[in-house]
Amino acid sequence: MRPAALPLLLCAVNMLAGQLHAFFKVFIEPPEPVVEYGGTVRLKCGTTCQDPSATGNLETSFYKHQLEASGPNEKVVELRNITEWSSNILCYFFCNGTREMVSATLIAYRPLEQAVLEPVPQLEVGESHELVCHVPRVAPVRNLTVILRRGATTLHTATFKDKDKNEPQDVVVRHLVTAERGDQGQNITCQALLDLQPSNVHFNTTSSPRALDVYDFPEDPQLEMSETNLETDEKFNISCSVRDVFPAPRFELSLAGHSLSPRVTEDGLRAVAEVSHAQQGQFEVVCSVRVGPKKRRQQTLVHVYSHPQPQLNVNNSVLKEGTEVSGGCVLPPGHSPELQLQVTAGPRVLATWGPSPLGFTWNVSEEDNGTEVLCEARMPASKKNPKKSVPVVLIVTAKPKLDDRGCPSSQNWTEGENVTLRCQARGNPRPHVVCKKDGTTLIPGQWHMAKRAHTGMFQCEASNALGRDKRDITVWVQYHDINVGLIVAVVLVVLGALAIAGITYGIYYRKKKMREYQLQKEQQRMEMQKLRPEETVGVNGSAPGSQP
Template sequence: MAQLLLLLAWGVLTTLTGAVQGSFEVHVSPEAPVVEHGGSVWINCSHTCEDPAAPGGLETSLAKASSKHGPSWVAFHLVNIQEWASAPVCHFVCRGDSRRATAALSAYRAPEQVVLEPLPVMEVGRAYNLTCWVLSVAPVKHLTVTLRQGGWTLHTETFQHHTGAEPSNITVTQEITPLRWDHGQQVSCHADLDLTLHGPLIQKSSSAMELQVYEKKPPPPPTEAPLVEHGGSVWINCSHTCEDPAAPGGLETSLAKASSKHGPSWVAFHLVNIQEWASAPVCHFVCRGDSRRATAALSAYLMEVGRAYNLTCWVLSVAPVKHLTVTLRQGGWTLHTETFQHHTGAEPSNITVTQEITPLRWDHGQQVSCHADLDLTLHGPLIQKSSSAMELQVYDGPRMDDSSCPRNRTWEVGTEQTFSCVALGNPPPAVVCAKDGVPFRGTYHCKASNAHGTASREVTVQVKDGPRMDDSSCPRNRTWEVGTEQTFSCVALGNPPPAVVCAKDGVPFRTGVQWRVRSEDAGTYHCKASNAHGTASREVTVQVKGKWPLL
C-alpha cells in the first residue's frame, strides 16, 4: 500500500512540474479552411491545459457573428469574409504560459465566365490560335484550364506557381492547324478550380464552338459562256470522254495563254490580258483518229463601278441606211438613239453605234439591248429587229456603313446579343471580326474582303452594368494620423458611371474633399453606389492615430 501511494504521488508531481513548464498545446480547426468570398466559416480553438477554463480567444480582422464554447475549447463563427487571404490566431493562457495556433484561411471565387474567342472560317493546313478566357477566378494557383476538341484533349494548363490571392482574368491559348476532317468538330474550354483538400471542386465550361474548315481547291472551270473584265483573265477547262485519258488536244485561241494545268482527261489554260470584247476559244481532242471540238463564247464586259466603258452595237448588212434608227436601252429607259438620214449610198452597210456608260453599283443585273428600226412606212413596211439582251455584270469592292455594320452599340449585362457586321459589294464580301483583351466590351476590328478589295471598320461595344466596388476603387480599411491632410474617396465601377454617396453616423459625408484629420473622424463610413442598373453598398473603416487632446 505504501508503495502504491508513492507511485501516485510521483505521478501528481510530474503533472504539476509539466504544467509549470508550460507543456500544453493549442490547436485550431480547420487549419486551412477554404470558403466562398463573402461566405462564413466556424473556427474552433482548443487546448490541452489541465484547466479546462483556461482563458483564450481568437484574434482576427474578420467579423465574428457568434461563438460557442465548452471544456477546453471555444468556436467562433466568422461571417461576410471579404479578405482573400487571412490568418485567424487561436490563443490560450495556461498558468501564465501563453500559446498560439494560426489558421491559413483562403477565400475563393468561382469563374464568372469561361469564354472561347470566336474563330473564323479556317483553311486546311493553316495555323490558328484557339483562345479561352477564364474571368474573375480566385485563387488562381488551384486552377486547371483544359481545351478540348471532340473527345480528346488539345491542351491543359495549370497555375500552381501563380502568386496572389485576389481574382484574376486568365487567358489560355493553343495553336491549332485544322485538317479537312476537323470540319464540324466541336471545341470547348473547361475550367476546374480544385479546392478538394479543404473545400469544393468547382467546374465550369464554355459553350461548345463548331469548327468551320474549308479546303482551297483549283479554280472551278468557267461556264460555256464566261464573263470576264476587259483586260482581265480567266481559266478555260477542256475535257473529254475518250477512253484514253492522255488523248492529245489543246485550246485554239487568239488570246494570250499564261500557263496551263492538266490531269487525266482534261487540260486547263489561263488566258490573260483579255482585250477582245467577244472571242471563241476552241477546245479540241483527237481520240483514236477521231477529232472533236467544243467552243466557248467568251465575253469581256464585267465592269467596275465608276469606270467608263463603251457599249457597242453592230447592225450588219442593212439598206437603205438613211431610214435606220438604232436605239440602246438599259432596263426600261433609253441610253442612246442614233439616226442616219444623212447617210449616202443605197447598198447594204455594217453600222456601228457606240455609247459610253459608267455603271453604278445598282446597275448590276440590269439588262442592256440594241434595237434597229428600218422605217419604210411612207412607201413600205416598218422592219424592227433587236439583239439578245445582255445582263450587266458590275463588280464592287467591299463597303460598310452604319446600316450594315453600326460603329457604336450598347448592350446590357445579362441580355442575349448577336454581333453582326455585314459588308456590301459584288461579289458579296467575307467579313472577319476580332478583338483583343476582355471579351464583349471594347473595340472590335472588322475587315471585309472580296476579289476587288478590302474595307475595315472599328465597332465599339459598350456594356451597361450595375455598380461594383472593390479594394482598388474603395478600400475598406484606412489609417490616418491626426493633423495630416487627407481625402476620403470611394469610387464605384459600372456603366453608366454610378453616383456614390457616403455617410457617417447617419450624416452625409462629402467625398473627394481634402481636410485636416481630427480624432473624431475615426469610425465607419457607409457608402452606397447607384446607377440605372442597380446599387452596391460598402462599409469603410477609418482608424485615426495620434495624441488625443487632453480634457
C-alpha cells in the first residue's frame, strides 16, 4: 500500500465508526403507561446506546422520585399523586453527540363502579320496553364495553372506541326489548368491562339482575248470569271468566257495591259466586279481573223485584147454571209494580194480563162444573214460570136434562142377549133415572136379558133436587119362531143323502177292486211274451243245451 493512501483509509474508518456509534434507540417502559387516578407509577427511560458516557433523562410535569437503575444507560423514576387524566412523558438520551427521544402518554383510570340496571316494570306480551344501564364515572371510556343479557342470551353490546375524552364520563346504554311469554322469570343483567390492554389492568362488574315479570291479558272478562230479573232473596249464580291469560288471574266480584266471595275453578279461569238480595231495585253486578298490573272489568244491571203469591177471590163457588160469577185477583202490598196478573178458568181466559188488582165476570154453564179458576202473576221480562194462586173449584148446579146425546129415543135389542137401557141424564146433582112400561121398571145402566115383552115405549124420568125431566124411549126387540116341520124335513133329507152316499161308495169300491185284479193279470201276460224262446223252454222244464 502506498503511504499516501493510509490517511484516507483511516479517515474512512473513523467516519464509519462515528456512524455506527450514532445509531441507537430510546425507549420508555411501560410503553403505554396507565395509573389509577391519584396513584403512583414507576417508569423507566432507557437506551440501546453502548457508550458509557451517554446521558439522558425522563421529563414529566409531575414530581419525579429518582430510583436506582439496574443498568448504566437507563433512568428509573417514580411519579406520585397522578392527578391528570392524561399527561405526556418524554424520554431522551445523548449518545456520541447525537440526541434521540421518545414520548408516551400516561393515562389515569378509575376502577369501575358497579353497573346499575334501571328497574323493569311488568310487561304485557307484545309490549316494548327500553332497558337502561348506567355505568358511572368511567375513565377512560374508550376502553369500556357494556353487555346487556337476558338469561344467557346477549341482547346488546356497546363499545366506545371513538371516544377520545380522558376525563370520567357517565355512560348510559339503552336497548329496546319486546316481551314474550317465554321471558317470564328471565333475569336481565348489565355487564361492564374496562380493559386497559396492553397493560394488565382490567375491571369487570355486573349489575344486580332484574327479573322479567310478563303478563298477557288479551280480552275483557265475560260476565254471565242465569237471570237479570231476580226475585228478592232468590239465590242465583254469577260467573265471570277469562281466557288465554298469563299468569293466573285474580277475580273480584261484587253486587251493589258489596264484595262477594267467589269460588275459583281448578283451571283458575272462572270465578263463581252464589248471591241474593233482599231489597227491590236495580243493582250493579261487577266482575273485576287483574292480570299483572292490568285490571279489566265487566258490569251489568240486575233487577231485583218482590214477587209474592197472588190472591184470588171469587164471590161464590157454588152457582146455578146461567148465573154470573165474579171476582178479582190482587197482589199483597209491597209487590213490584211491573208484575202482571191473569185469571183463567181451565183453558178459558177470564182476564188477560194486567196490573194488580184484576177483576173478572163470567156466566157459567153446566159444562163448567168442576172447573178450576186460577190467578197467575208474572214478571214480563223474566223467563221464570208465573206464580199461581190457590185455585178455586166451581160447583155449577143444573136441573136434569134428557136428550138424544145421553138418552136415545129409539133403541134396538135382540131377544136373549144381555142388554141395558141407555138413558143418562145431565144435571148436577147427578139425577136419578127410572124407566117404566106396563108395570115393568128398568133402571138404566143395569144389565138384563132382552125379551120380546120389552118391545114398546118406556117412559123415563130423571130427577134431582132442582127438578125433573121426562123422555119416551121406543125399544125394538128382534126375535125368530122355531119351524118344527121344516126341521124334520131337513133331518130326513140329510139321512137319505147319507144312505145314498153309502150305497154309491160300496159299488165304487167293488168296481175298483175288479179293475185292480184284471190289471195285474194283464201285466203278467205281457211279461211272459217278452221272454226269449230258450227262456220259455227253460221255464217249461227243458234246460238249454240238454241232450235228448
